[in-house]
Amino acid sequence: xxxxxxxxxSVYVCDGxxxxxxxxxxxxxxAQMTCGPDHLRCNSxxxxxxxxxxxxxxxxxxxxxEGPARCGGEGGGPPYPTHRRANCTAxxxxxxxGECVRLAWKxxxxxxxKDKSDELDCPLLTxxxxxxxxxxxxxxxxxxxxxxxxxxxxxxxESGCVNATRCEGPLKFLCKNGECIDSSKVCDSVKNCKDxxxxxxxxxxxxxxxxxNGGCSHICTDRPIGFECQCPAGYQLLDKKTCGDINECEDxxxxxxxxxxxxxxxxxxxxxxxxxxxVTKTCKAEGxxxxxxxxxxxxxxxxxxxxxxxTQVVSTQKNAVALDVDVANNRIFWSDRFHRKISSAxxxxxxxxxxxxxxxxxxxxxxxxxxxxxxxxxxxxxxAGHKTLSVASVDGARRRVLVSTELSEPRAVVLDPHNGFxxxxxWGTPAKIEKSGMNGVDRQVLVNSHIEWPNxxxxxxxxxxxxxxxxxxxxxxxxxxxxxHRRTHLASAQTLGQPYALAVFEFKLSAx
Numbered sequence: 001x002x003x004x005x006x007x008x009x010s011v012y013v014c015d016g017x018x019x020x021x022x023x024x025x026x027x028x029x030x031a032q033m034t035c036g037p038d039h040l041r042c043n044s045x046x047x048x049x050x051x052x053x054x055x056x057x058x059x060x061x062x063x064x065x066e067g068p069a070r071c072g073g074e075g076g077g078p079p080y081p082t083h084r085r086a087n088c089t090a091x092x093x094x095x096x097x098g099e100c101v102r103l104a105w106k107x108x109x110x111x112x113x114k115d116k117s118d119e120l121d122c123p124l125l126t127x128x129x130x131x132x133x134x135x136x137x138x139x140x141x142x143x144x145x146x147x148x149x150x151x152x153x154x155x156x157x158e159s160g161c162v163n164a165t166r167c168e169g170p171l172k173f174l175c176k177n178g179e180c181i182d183s184s185k186v187c188d189s190v191k192n193c194k195d196x197x198x199x200x201x202x203x204x205x206x207x208x209x210x211x212x213n214g215g216c217s218h219i220c221t222d223r224p225i226g227f228e229c230q231c232p233a234g235y236q237l238l239d240k241k242t243c244g245d246i247n248e249c250e251d252x253x254x255x256x257x258x259x260x261x262x263x264x265x266x267x268x269x270x271x272x273x274x275x276x277x278x279v280t281k282t283c284k285a286e287g288x289x290x291x292x293x294x295x296x297x298x299x300x301x302x303x304x305x306x307x308x309x310x311t312q313v314v315s316t317q318k319n320a321v322a323l324d325v326d327v328a329n330n331r332i333f334w335s336d337r338f339h340r341k342i343s344s345a346x347x348x349x350x351x352x353x354x355x356x357x358x359x360x361x362x363x364x365x366x367x368x369x370x371x372x373x374x375x376x377x378x379x380x381x382x383x384a385g386h387k388t389l390s391v392a393s394v395d396g397a398r399r400r401v402l403v404s405t406e407l408s409e410p411r412a413v414v415l416d417p418h419n420g421f422x423x424x425x426x427w428g429t430p431a432k433i434e435k436s437g438m439n440g441v442d443r444q445v446l447v448n449s450h451i452e453w454p455n456x457x458x459x460x461x462x463x464x465x466x467x468x469x470x471x472x473x474x475x476x477x478x479x480x481x482x483x484x485h486r487r488t489h490l491a492s493a494q495t496l497g498q499p500y501a502l503a504v505f506e507f508k509l510s511a512x
Contacts, residue, residue: 040065052318059298091429093118102429109137110472110493132157136493153473153491170223173198186224200225218243234264252487256282256507257462271462274506282507283462290505293332294512295320300334300350314350321500322370322381322412326394333359333379333394335367342367342381344394359396368411369424373438375417380438382410382424389413389424389440402440412457412501414466421481423466425454433457433468435481446483456501456511469499469511476502476511 002020035047042048042060053065060066088100095101095113105112107122127139134140134152144151151157167173167180174180175193185192187204208227209220216229231243238244248266249259255268270276270283277284292303293313300314300323314320318338325332325347332350335342341361349355360367365385372379377394380402389403389410403410408428415422415438422438423446433447433454447454452472459466460478467478467489475491476499489509490496499511 043067049316049318105472110474112472150491153475153493155491170228173225183224198225215241217241232264234266274462284506292503292510293323293325294501295323295334297321300332312351313347314345314356316353321368324370324372326372326374328374333370333372335370335381337366337368340364340367342370342379342396359394360392360399369413371413371415371422373415373417380413380415380422382413384409384411389422391438403436403443411455412468414457414459416459416461416481418461423457423459425457425468427453427455427471433466435483444483446479446481447486455499458502458504458509460504467502467504467509469496469502471496471498471500476509 002022002024035041039047040050040053040060042062043064044060044062046061048059048065052059058066088094091103092100093103093106093113095115096117097113097115099113099115101112101118106118109119111119113119127133130142131139132142132145132152135154135156136152138152140151140157145157148158171183172180173183173186175195176197177193177195179193179195181192181198186198189199192198203225207222208214209216209222214220214222214227214229216227218232218235219230221228221230229237229241229243231237234246234248235243236246245261245263247261248254249261254266257271257274258269260267260269268276268281268283274283274285276282289304289306292305294301294303295317297319298317299312300317300320302311302313303309313332314334317334317336320334320336323332323334330347331344332347333342333344339361341358341364343356343358345356359379360381363386365383367381368384369382370379371381372394378391379394380389380391382389387404387407387410388401389407390399390401392399403424408426408430411425411427413422413424417438420438421435423433423435425433430448431451431454432445433451434443435446436443446466447468450473451468451470453470454468455471457466457468464481465478466481467476469476473491474493474496476489476496477487478489479486496511501512503510
């Protein structure tokens with residue numbers, strides 16, 4: 001039992017992870033910890049499975065399971081983890097630690113090698129005279145600076161911009177010679193503008209709104225000099241005098257799902273299976289409370305976003321990288337890249353390794369993407385080793401390769417069974433996001449520009465949009481299901497270091 005009286009399985013005690021939340025499961029562990037015969041004790045005292053040592057992937061907090069004392073390197077062993085290639089291709093850069101990254105990523109201002117060696121000894125980047133240099137060193141055309149659009153990844157092109165409209169509004173008056181004075185000084189019989197444009201004899205004291213409402217279709221507001229036409233809520237000026245209805249539904253953020261425009265107003269509605277939340281005015285899914293399943297490679301855990309609970313679902317994995325759920329049957333599917341297999345288990349039994357059933361294992365090289373067709377009960381997966389996208393029934397039978405050409409580094413795959421389409425990402429050369437029928441025919445490229453490393457993709461079926469995370473450009477973006485109306489929702493190297501996956505639910509995005 002934890003210090004906060006939370007109950008915890010004994011396997012979580014002294015594992016180097018604060019599972020209690022108050023740290024009590026990790027107290028007094030260093031002196032008393034012993035590891036079983038199938039486990040290795042790290043120098044940082046936690047235990048990890050012995051099979052995880054010297055695999056090129058540090059599992060100990062201090063990396064001692066991959067250190068030269070155990071795995072060689074300085075003592076005659078390999079100078080870098082064995083899963084890294086000895087030679088990189090002509091289009092790749094060899095990092096100091098042995099990794100291979102794209103040559104185009106060297107000296108781009110963003111470290112891609114884990115040891116950051118791709119950003120060492122780089123020439124100082126300068127931009128042309130007609131360009132603006134962003135804070136990250138990239139260049140944009142000079143006309144894009146201070147245009148109220150974030151063109152630099154770090155938004156530096158819109159920092160420190162002077163508001164050119166600072167003399168507009170009812171409290172300021174712009175003289176004809178360019179001077180700016182307080183509107184209270186207009187028509188006060190004192191020359192405040194050097195050109196005397198604040199004291200025109202024929203206009204001072206004249207209320208133009210008394211004559212035919214100034215020609216305004218709705219509201220006429222008299223000013224010391226002249227007048228201004230204004231509109232009621234829900235309307236906007238079409239010209240200087242005529243008001244027209246604002247179509248609030250043109251704003252993508254107006255409603256979380258359906259938007260109905262009325263004259264002077266609008267209304268949000270929801271698709272079947274959702275209802276309007278009376279507080280947030282957004283569409284919430286009907287039924288039980290939602291939860292999120294995530295993998296940290298060694299296990300799959302369940303997060304309750306309301307209760308903030310974090311519990312284990314699947315244990316004892318090596319490199320679980322993709323998962324999907326059969327909600328109706330309470331069954332989870334996942335792929336483990338290290339063991340090169342796809343497995344399944346019922347959620348309530350999944351923490352027991354004996355209940356984890358391997359479904360697909362033969363001939364898999366690198367299963368990195370996984371999706372379930374819950375209507376036809378088929379599994380789809382991408383294999384980065386074979387460079388294929390395949391399908392099989394949920395019991396692993398009737399296996400078939402659907403896409404095997406023009407794939408470089410296939411990654412994520414998502415499905416729309418109701419409409420019969422599948423979508424997948426490829427972060428190779430060229431990077432792209434594609435779409436086809438669920439039988440692999442009628443292939444179509446949706447995104448192939450301003451995209452580098454589309455790790456995770458997700459569908460918002462209700463709003464008919466596809467979202468993706470780009471781990472190289474550090475952004476979340478989306479397009480409609482035809483590849484049009486592209487939007488960037490977040491671009492930040494600080495917030496999005498290297499996101500691997502993406503989930504969309506209701507009006508929220510989750511990107512671990």
